Amino acid sequence: MNTTILLFLLQDGITNGAVYALLGLALVLVFAVTRVILIPQGEFVTYGALSYAMLATGQVPGTAQLAVAMGLAAFGLDLFFARKALHVRLALRSAALNIVFPVALLAVTYKVAGPATPMAVNIALALLIVAAIGLFLYRIAFQPIAHTSVLVLLIASVGCHLALQGLGLVFFGAEGLRGPALSNAAVTAGPLRFTGQSLAVYGLTVAFIVGLWLFFGYTRMGKALRATAVNRLGARLVGIRTTLSGQIAFLLASVIGAISGILIVPITTLYYDTGFLIGLKGFIAAIIGGLVSYPLTAVAAILVGIVEAFSSFYASNFKEVIVFTLILPVLVLRSLAAPAVEEEKD
Amino acid sequence: MAQRFPLIVFAVVMALIPLIPGVPPFWIVLLDNIGLAALVAMGLVLLTGVGGLTSFGQAAFCGFGAYTTAVLTTAYGVSPWLTLPASLMVSGIAAVLLGIVTVRLSGHYLPLGTIAWGIGLFYLFSKLEFLGRNDGISGIPPLSIGSFRMLSPDTIYYAIWIAVLLSALLTMNLLDSRTGRAIRALRRGHIAAEAFGVQTPRAKLLVFIYAAVLAGLSGWLYAHFQRAANPTPFGAQAGIEYLFIAVVGGAGYVWGAVLGAGIVVVLKEVLQSYLPYIFGGQSQLETIVFGIMLVLLLQLAPSGVWPWLMSLLPFKPARRTPDTSLQLQHPARASGSSPVLLKIEKARKQFGGVTAVNDVSFDVNAREIVALIGPNGAGKSTTFNLITGVLTATSGKISVLGKEVENAPPQEVVKLGVSRTFQHVKLVPDMTVLENVAIGAHLRGSSGAISSMLRLDRAEEARLLAEAARQIARVGLSDQIDQLAGSLSLGQQRIVEIARALCVDPQLLLLDEPAAGLRHMEKQRLAALLRQLRDGGMSVLLVEHDMGFVMDLADRIVVLDFGTKIAEGTPAAIKRNPDVIKAYLGAAA
Numbered sequence: 001m002n003t004t005i006l007l008f009l010l011q012d013g014i015t016n017g018a019v020y021a022l023l024g025l026a027l028v029l030v031f032a033v034t035r036v037i038l039i040p041q042g043e044f045v046t047y048g049a050l051s052y053a054m055l056a057t058g059q060v061p062g063t064a065q066l067a068v069a070m071g072l073a074a075f076g077l078d079l080f081f082a083r084k085a086l087h088v089r090l091a092l093r094s095a096a097l098n099i100v101f102p103v104a105l106l107a108v109t110y111k112v113a114g115p116a117t118p119m120a121v122n123i124a125l126a127l128l129i130v131a132a133i134g135l136f137l138y139r140i141a142f143q144p145i146a147h148t149s150v151l152v153l154l155i156a157s158v159g160c161h162l163a164l165q166g167l168g169l170v171f172f173g174a175e176g177l178r179g180p181a182l183s184n185a186a187v188t189a190g191p192l193r194f195t196g197q198s199l200a201v202y203g204l205t206v207a208f209i210v211g212l213w214l215f216f217g218y219t220r221m222g223k224a225l226r227a228t229a230v231n232r233l234g235a236r237l238v239g240i241r242t243t244l245s246g247q248i249a250f251l252l253a254s255v256i257g258a259i260s261g262i263l264i265v266p267i268t269t270l271y272y273d274t275g276f277l278i279g280l281k282g283f284i285a286a287i288i289g290g291l292v293s294y295p296l297t298a299v300a301a302i303l304v305g306i307v308e309a310f311s312s313f314y315a316s317n318f319k320e321v322i323v324f325t326l327i328l329p330v331l332v333l334r335s336l337a338a339p340a341v342e343e344e345k346d
Numbered sequence: 347m348a349q350r351f352p353l354i355v356f357a358v359v360m361a362l363i364p365l366i367p368g369v370p371p372f373w374i375v376l377l378d379n380i381g382l383a384a385l386v387a388m389g390l391v392l393l394t395g396v397g398g399l400t401s402f403g404q405a406a407f408c409g410f411g412a413y414t415t416a417v418l419t420t421a422y423g424v425s426p427w428l429t430l431p432a433s434l435m436v437s438g439i440a441a442v443l444l445g446i447v448t449v450r451l452s453g454h455y456l457p458l459g460t461i462a463w464g465i466g467l468f469y470l471f472s473k474l475e476f477l478g479r480n481d482g483i484s485g486i487p488p489l490s491i492g493s494f495r496m497l498s499p500d501t502i503y504y505a506i507w508i509a510v511l512l513s514a515l516l517t518m519n520l521l522d523s524r525t526g527r528a529i530r531a532l533r534r535g536h537i538a539a540e541a542f543g544v545q546t547p548r549a550k551l552l553v554f555i556y557a558a559v560l561a562g563l564s565g566w567l568y569a570h571f572q573r574a575a576n577p578t579p580f581g582a583q584a585g586i587e588y589l590f591i592a593v594v595g596g597a598g599y600v601w602g603a604v605l606g607a608g609i610v611v612v613l614k615e616v617l618q619s620y621l622p623y624i625f626g627g628q629s630q631l632e633t634i635v636f637g638i639m640l641v642l643l644l645q646l647a648p649s650g651v652w653p654w655l656m657s658l659l660p661f662k663p664a665r666r667t668p669d670t671s672l673q674l675q676h677p678a679r680a681s682g683s684s685p686v687l688l689k690i691e692k693a694r695k696q697f698g699g700v701t702a703v704n705d706v707s708f709d710v711n712a713r714e715i716v717a718l719i720g721p722n723g724a725g726k727s728t729t730f731n732l733i734t735g736v737l738t739a740t741s742g743k744i745s746v747l748g749k750e751v752e753n754a755p756p757q758e759v760v761k762l763g764v765s766r767t768f769q770h771v772k773l774v775p776d777m778t779v780l781e782n783v784a785i786g787a788h789l790r791g792s793s794g795a796i797s798s799m800l801r802l803d804r805a806e807e808a809r810l811l812a813e814a815a816r817q818i819a820r821v822g823l824s825d826q827i828d829q830l831a832g833s834l835s836l837g838q839q840r841i842v843e844i845a846r847a848l849c850v851d852p853q854l855l856l857l858d859e860p861a862a863g864l865r866h867m868e869k870q871r872l873a874a875l876l877r878q879l880r881d882g883g884m885s886v887l888l889v890e891h892d893m894g895f896v897m898d899l900a901d902r903i904v905v906l907d908f909g910t911k912i913a914e915g916t917p918a919a920i921k922r923n924p925d926v927i928k929a930y931l932g933a934a935a
Contacts, residue, residue, distance in 0.1 A: 324463065
């Protein structure tokens with residue numbers, strides 16, 4: 001093998017792996033806090049990417065309207081569940097979050113959308129829209145069944161994935177989209193050329209890993225989230241609002257998903273259903289990381305990216321087979337290493 | 347026969363449907379699809395709903411079944427009927443290989459692992475040359491009997507629904523048996539089941555293979571129904587849908603699989619054909635509505651539609667009462683000549699730097715009640731776990747009747763005649779008291795899965811249930827025999843655990859806090875029962891905090907404090923022992 005190809009494949013693998021790492025981190029985060037295996041993570045990626053790409057062409061993406069609709073549903077649910085002890089402050093707070101915020105977002109989007117809108121504004125709008133969708137998604141689909149088994153949550157998660165993917169087709173059409181690059185700068189090092197885009201991918205991935213580590217290790221909110229993950233009831237008893245923890249987890253996950261999408265949409269064309277497969281590769285990394293360890297997940301994601309790059313070069317037909325069966329030896333090792341532990345579940 | 351009645355009615359109705367004049371052929375196609383999906387979902391009911399093993403990969407096993415017959419019939423000209431065993435075998439072997447890896451995974455690794463290999467296999471199907479890549483294999487011959495070829499949907503209909511009904515019957519037979527109880531106990535963790543001799547990894551692998559074979563059967567039928575096989579229906583999406591069917595129907599119920607398949611297949615069809623009229627030709631609208639309805643349905647009925655329907659029934663199915671005159675043989679065991687039943691010599695258990703049990707030695711003699719007492723955290727339950735093989739000792743020797751236990755797994759320890767109850771009750775809440783107690787007699791029966799499915803186990807089963815009923819009567823819970831274990835009070839559940847332990851016909855009974863949660867009268871009855879057991883030749887080792895109960899009952903008391911034995915003697919001596927008083931009340935000021 002020639003060194004240039006080797007280096008090139010490595011670079012390609014690491015760039016993809018960094019994106020998988022971001023998604024893997026989000027999956028671990030959501031699972032740890034809410035026990036939801038977040039299949040719609042891939043939709044956050046496509047929604048973020050394609051909303052950004054549409055905004056860049058001066059159109060208002062349908063996701064902005066979706067955020068308003070979901071906000072209305074969330075508001076309705078808030079009022080319904082609080083009907084026995086409804087008071088004005090609660091209703092106002094819910095209205096501010098669920099109605100004023102998405103409506104204002106939609107209004108701003110209509111106001112500023114145009115071919116000449118600065119890129120930073122487009123990115124901010126895309127992120128805010130997807131963040132709102134993530135937040136409301138938890139409120140609508142998962143909060144009412146937060147106490148049920150992992151299996152029921154998983155099936156609900158699949159339902160969300162189907163609905164969001166279908167909506168994605170309505171919003172963005174069957175055609176793929178590409179977005180403008182964040183930066184056109186490039187650095188050449190030997191045979192390799194690092195684009196500003198891929199450098200941004202590396203930088204943001206590292207920033208998120210460090211940020212999450214600081215957040216969970218050193219902030220009150222981060223510790224509250226960890227406490228919720230370990231024992232929901234116990235966390236409630238010491239005054240942690242577990243629904244808030246769930247909302248924060250979904251908020252973070254949707255923002256991470258949208259950022260990943262915005263990072264890759266200038267590199268590859270994304271379709272409304274591309275997110276699912278990308279999200280699944282994040283899964284592989286998350287599983288290898290055991291759904292608990294952030295650093296391990298990040299390392300595993302890089303590994304998945306590299307394996308994918310090499311197998312698409314040498315056995316492109318079997319690329320997906322190789323990536324997805326990569327998990328089996330890992331699972332074998334894990335089951336050999338882990339002692340049989342008793343699980344109290346129902 | 348009364349229990350078979352609804353099944354027969356259902357079978358007759360299903361048989362008549364295609365004969366009704368004017369039934370649209372399209373309905374028959376739908377029913378064919380429902381039957382095919384129900385077969386896979388039935389496997390999932392056993393695997394996921396009953397056994398607690400979530401699999402997203404069942405569609406891949408359908409693929410094994412379908413492709414096996416597709417290749418054999420088209421490339422080698424083998425008759426379709428001969429490929430049936432081959433299809434089932436290939437799915438089964440694939441299940442063994444994947445299962446050995448998969449069923450060992452705990453909790454959420456399991457579903458994620460199945461998603462991963464499910465997708466991997468899907469891509470494999472779509473890339474392999476001899477499976478026709480993405481186009482698949484077409485021109486598969488139809489099923490035929492003599493010159494009668496099942497070409498149309500209403501002829502293969504019978505093949506499909508006979509398969510569904512037979513599978514449902516066999517599955518229900520399996521669940522209602524010795525093996526079935528072992529499978530049903532899996533979902534609640536493996537420690538309790540293993541304490542009564544259930545080989546939990548083998549039971550898990552069994553349901554995994556069973557579910558895969560049912561999926562393979564569905565795949566085989568599918569191939570001859572469509573007369574083509576391509577990768578799409580065996581992908582991740584389909585795997586998710588099968589699980590969804592099982593959950594919607596009610597993941598613990600065999601008929602839930604059929605009902606769920608009906609709901610989902612019809613719902614999808616309705617959405618696909620009517621939504622475009624309502625909303626104009628928007629593509630993929632049915633996916634959106636389908637997804638939203640799925641979430642809604644789970645919020646309204648998280649445990650599925652079937653149990654909800656059953657709860658609406660005005661009458662409850664009657665249960666048979668076991669004939670307690672049937673006798674069960676006593677297990678053959680080496681009866682040692684030594685009067686020492688259990689000998690613990692310098693047993694030690696360390697968890698990291700913590701020494702939970704510190705070189706503890708004591709004996710339990712034949713016909714003796716020994717109490718193990720000590721403040722919380724003294725190492726009493728850990729000692730129990732060392733004796734029963736749940737934990738392995740760091741050092742030291744534990745022997746039963748002179749035979750060293752030496753890190754034997756719980757399944758081996760129980761064979762020596764040592765049975766136990768748990769500090770935290772470990773019953774299967776959605777099984778009846780009778781069924782829970784019968785798990786205790788697991789090792790006294792030998793029927794396997796196949797004989798259970800074919801009902802060849804009935805004589806033995808009746809004896810096992812009779813023994814369970816006798817032990818329930820012995821502990822005084824006959825009135826509750828048909829109630830679900832989860833509906834009893836905590837104190838009664840502890841008594842159920844004792845009945846279950848007695849079903850082993852033990853020489854040594856280990857009771858972990860049996861009197862906790864009992865009322866005064868119940869405690870007295872329990873004490874009387876234990877004395878009666880001792881007088882009948884059994885030995886009892888119990889952990890208990892109720893000092894009145896212990897002092898009254900025990901022949902001898904062993905006191906632990908911080909993992910170390912600080913005293914041993916008769917109740918009278920222990921009451922006066924200054925070290926014991928110090929451990930319980932602190933140093934005298």
